[in-house]
Amino acid sequence: MSPALPLSKTTQNQWVLASNNQGKLAEFKRLFAEANLDVTIVPQGQLEIEDAVEDGLSFVENAIIKARHASRISGLPAIADDSGLCVPVLGNAPGIYSARYAGEHGNDAKNNAKLIADLRPIRDEQPDTPIKGMFVCVLAMVRHADDPLPIIAQGLWHGEILETPHGDGGFGYDPLFWLPKLQATAASLSAANKNSISHRGQAIRQLLEQL
Template sequence: MSAKNWLSRGTLVLASNNKGKITEFENLFSELQLPVNVIPQGQLNIEDAIEDGLSFVENAIIKARHAAKISGQPAIADDSGICVPILGGAPGIYSARYAGEHGNDAANNQKLLADLLPFRQQNTPIQAMFVCVLALVEHAEDPLPKIFQGFWHGEILEHVRGEQGFGYDPLFWLPELGISSAEMSKAEKNKISHRGQAMQHFRQSLG
């Protein structure tokens, strides 16, 4: 699949109904200045796909194919989350529904803090990594989805900090900056975040 093929279609469906993600993507796509309309799937009455893959890559492809099949347009999907090595990589692909209810950020954050309590040691940071995988398909049965990945390394705080962002941003500490990702502006976050990195790879693929 060449960039020319899907760009010529004029429309790219963003396979997400997550308001926080959609806002970030709208800003990121605006910076790309692509000659194509990027439409969140909700505007086309497309509900979320059933994410039954076992990896970020699988789920991103599932979501992209789902949106492409219903819309008849090329689609791009994001699957992302936070991985904590000391928890065996959890919450991982279950980040959005870690506490049981999909998209309940406060409950997810509280569960993560509770699960980490047994591992807390004085002056020993708990490492974590935000992961973003983008999958781009030209059509629902595209045999060669394009994959773009971004990884953002940091630590997990003991208490939430900051009012910006969404998801696990208030717990994600960036020691080199001395702030949480929820204390960054949208523009600052997009420059270095996992999603920003994946979008940079996407941009580079366009030549």
């Protein structure tokens, strides 16, 4: 993780969030508000910034690509999230392709259905073995587009993958992500409870500590 360097006085109170995902935006707003950080988060969509081409091979690479893209167009510091679900028995798929696992970006229902189908043969072979999974979140913050020292933060959230969805909250794979200790899915948690333990909550708190 990179040590934080000071932001310029003209930009330190306004950052661009390099995402148009409404679920992520809501989580970021809640978590930054809880931290009482004197920063206004401007979603890139409000500045008519389109999504970057995510052609990196890791969460870290994609987060940096998105942050530099938003900063270059806006001229402001930018923060980007790259996150996804890794399932070891699938070679850590969906991984960086989580949002477009079924071929259509952001279609949660299709992505969940594909994950369930891909795991069915494994469940048939080992019906009594829980399938482990983990949510990964990497945050990258750049002070300007060519920042040579991005701030990187990472959060990991371990759980199990269910056969059928449960819960009406959250987004993405939350309805399939089972938390044995809580006897609930990520989609069944309140926003406050989820933020306190989630991969994104962990990463944001780690980022704030560095700042």
